[in-house]
Amino acid sequence: MGRAEERRARQRGGHRGAPAGHRSSGAAGRTGIRRLFTWKKIIGTFFGLCLLGMGAFIVLYMVIDIPEGNAEAESQGNVYKYSDGSVMARRGFNREIVDLARVPKDVQRTFVAAENKTFYKDSGVDIKGTARGLLNTLSGKGAQGGSTITQQYVKNYYLTQEQTVTRKMKEVVISLKLDREKSKDYILAGYINTSYYGRGAYGIQAAAQAYYRVDAEDLTVEQGAYLAALLQAPSQYDWAVAGETGKKLVQERWNYVLDNMVEQKWLDAADRRGMEFPVPKAPKAAPGMEGQTGYLVEAADNALKRQFVDQGIAEDMKQADALLDVGGYTITLNIDKKKQAALEKAVKAKLTSKLDPDQRDVDADVQAGAVSVDAKTGEVVAMYGGVDYVKHFTNNATRDDYQPASTFKPVILAAAVDQAAETQDGVPITADTIYDGTSKRPVMDGGRKVGFAPPNEDDVDYGDITVQEAMNKSVNSVFAQMGIDVGMPEVVKVAGDLGMETEGMEAVPAQTLGSMGASPLEMAGVYATLANHGEKVTPALVKSVEHKDRSVEFPEAVGDRVISRAAADTVTSVLTGVVDDGTARRSVRENPLRDGQQVAGKTGTSDNNKSAWFTGFTPELVTSVGLFGEDAKNGKQVPMYEAGGVDYRVNGGGFPAEIWAAYTFGVMDEVSRFDLDTDQGAAVRPTRTPSATQTPSQTPSREPTTEAPTTEAPPETSSAPPTSEPPTQTPTSPPPTNTSPSGSPTFGIPGDPDDPQFGEDR
Structure with missing residues (x-):
């Protein structure tokens, strides 16, 4: 008898007898599953998918350029x-783009504290937030999930507000490229000038006038923190129309912004304790x-x-x-x-x-x-x-x-x-x-x-x-x-x-x-x-x-x-x-x-x-x-x-x-x-x-x-x-x-x- 047959005979001799059909079927089933789901295959598949995703991303990175800004994002009115x-x-679109130099430094930082504390250090993309956003989009839960200031600016200025995987991937690629090619000040200026603040106001200058009747250069830190807080929910957080819940939420958001500024050492803690919530002025119809x-x-x-x-x-x-x-x-x-x-x-x-x-x-x-x-x-x-x-x-x-x-x-x-x-x-x-x-x-x-x-x-x-x-x-x-x-x-x-x-x-x-x-x-x-x-x-x-x-x-x-x-x-x-x-x-x-x-x-x-x-x-x-x-x-x-x-x-x-x-x-x-x-x-x-x-x-x-x-x-x-x-x-x-x-x-x-x-x- 050959070696293989001897080995099989020894194996049969070492186990209790069992019905031939039952024993043979069980052994065969376990062997098939192991063959399909071995650790090597799982790990190999995972890395294969990663390589495939990386390859696809590299291709996207190579073929997607930073586009021209969309016309609506560039539209301004005349004052x-x-x-x-x-x-x-x-007259016209209620936006007046201002240079970042005209916005006080402390007011600039209120927006960073509100939206993206790591803005000055990151590469322009929040990987965890982006992944969460993609999964939510795929599962039909909407585009929930965090985005950096850079990503939000890219969405406002270069892309549309549609909620698709393709748009989200473009957002990531353009954000990475923009962060490499442009300064943080350039990106922050674009962000605060293109965002919508409610009351028909686009951009910080129009918002400063709409809520406080001042120019952007004259905003206080407290006022800037309110405008930064507004961006999360402009309609809900507008003090003039907000209910009790809305007023409570915007004040919490306002406090969050200022506390983050203290944490980042952009605001002295003693100064922070002395600040009072700056109630905005009542809405005023734009002069006709x-x-x-x-x-x-x-x-x-x-x-x-x-x-x-x-x-x-x-x-x-x-x-x-x-x-x-x-x-x-x-x-x-x-x-x-x-x-x-x-x-x-x-x-x-x-x-x-x-x-x-x-x-x-x-x-x-x-x-x-x-x-x-x-x-x-x-x-x-x-x-x-x-x-x-x-x-x-x-x-x-x-x-x-x-x-x-x-x-x-x-x-x-x-x-x-x-x-x-x-x-x-x-x-x-x-x-x-x-x-x-x-x-x-x-x-x-x-x-x-x-x-x-x-x-x-x-x-x-x-x-x-x-x-x-x-x-x-x-x-x-x-x-x-x-x-x-x-x-x-x-x-x-x-x-x-x-x-x-x-x-x-x-x-x-x-x-x-x-x-x-x-x-x-x-x-x-x-x-x-x-x-x-x-x-x-x-x-x-x-x-x-x-x-x-x-x-x-x-x-x-x-x-x-x-x-x-x-x-x-x-x-x-x-x-x-x-x-x-x-x-x-x-x-x-x-x-x-x-x-x-x-x-x-x-x-x-x-x-x-x-x-x-x-x-x-x-x-x-x-x-x-x-x-x-x-x-x-x-x-x-x-x-x-x-x-x-x-x-x-x-x-x-x-x-x-x-x-x-x-x-x-x-x-x-x-x-x-x-x-x-x-x-x-x-x-x-x-x-x-x-x-x-x-x-x-x-x-x-x-x-x-x-x-x-x-x-x-x-x-x-x-x-x-x-x-x-x-x-x-x-x-x-x-x-x-x-x-x-x-x-x-x-x-x-x-x-x-x-x-x-x-x-x-x-």
Whole structure:
């Protein structure tokens, strides 16, 4: 017998007998199980699976790159602020990405203490938490389990919130790569800027404003700990809406954060004991576009987009639109909250409260626009765009489709004086040059008629009249002739130099009536240049712009001299007469709030009463107010006759001047006087009559006065010519009438030119 058989025989002999079938079956069963589940096979299988997983991970690591951030995670809104830094509005996605350097170090650490104490030491991945998350996902329990700050940032910024094994594996790979390629500060900044904090706030800056009304840089440690605690359950932990359980849980979480900071030696234990829970402020609706806010935001956006193009940041306005829509801009305006409120109040008190469309259909067609500019800095400190941005989208303060009418006349005089222009007879044009103020007088150029003979308002004939009085009464025939005397191309050039948009403006006599289009913003700039003694003022609405990725610089609002100081100051001095002796006297001169304040300005009323203006200034403040007739149904230009209950025409010396006075005198800090450098007087009327040989049909000439030139406007209580020195005698008699008993002109103050019989300018 062979060895094998002998061995089997010995084995049979050494055991008790048993039924052959039973013994054979049992032995065979145990041998099969051992063969299938040996320790070697189990260990080998385990290591095989590990190697397979490692191989798969290596492949994933090699093929998965750090992707571009998703668009939603990069979306930001734009923040608009008043000049004092308070928030005016937020537009777009409520996120404002801030550099980590702007967040206090202790506040940064509250987030690390809350979410990932080992953040500064780990490799970006929590293996145990990730494994637990994968198992929970596979078992259908959701994505429970811990994640590092790096992993949470990757999920927020690079991936989606879907709960799948594939997304979780990508998260791990990208986290490991990101931790190797980027600094911890980079990752932490991304995390706190992309996380959602509740109340519609994305990122720490928006959250700081939403919960504590402060910027991220001004957060305290206690406040930072609350925001860090919020991230676990923003809705449940919002103090304003949390129930008793929610408030208890968030306080426990807050304590947990601070205790971890002590444990990590980031916070002194004694300081920690003295900290109290910082109850957040009640939720506040994000400032919307209602009222004047929308007009201000829209105007600021337009200014910024133009600067994008001018600075070369964008190739055209379309690209500028796209850049602005990306968001992330903090735009601070020059708007002064006090002055803005005062302007809105003035319009309501003097105009909109008197409009009643139910009583008068025309009242529904009246639109108001106004702009107020600091004369010395060019800052736009207040703007009124219309009754409500969400009801009337066109900004009346910046629209340029209505005629400025006679507010253009000072531009003609500025050109005349600056260019030392002369009349047709070679007489220098000054404040006391005599012109023929006959209505419909043909305009002459070198002895020939130019085919233009404008009527004065209400067809009033003034006869021989000084330039000063012609400005006071806004005599069309005088300034039409003056435009030809100066040269219309030169008038248009000076208009452009002063700040008007002259592209496409024809150099024709009709422009002397202000027949071009202009906006209150534009006219405020022109008059601000006059108030600034001829140095160009370009009204600046935007004070500054901040963005983390680009720098936007705006040009200086005050530029070079565009007309001589003497010319600018002469026009200013003449414009004081409009207020004290002319078309604005009723609304401005006699205003009880004036308190002796010196004022210069000009009224304007366009043809068919479609617009009415008053643009005026003190030494500090220039404000242009315009009223526009706009059909409430189709937007077409329409007349405003009898609007607001007036007897006939809506004049520039009426509602616009009243709004101007209520606003300007209401925000005055102190009474001031003009510092004028002119040898042509200040609103001086001649004391001698024109030459007896001159008739209305003759070429205008100049008659010198017997008084020395002066530089100040007349006192409110006197119609006598002002002087640079205090008057030596108080006037005791009323001003003379337009003609003496003998019929010779004396150039005294006429009746109120705002009365219907005297009319208003075109």
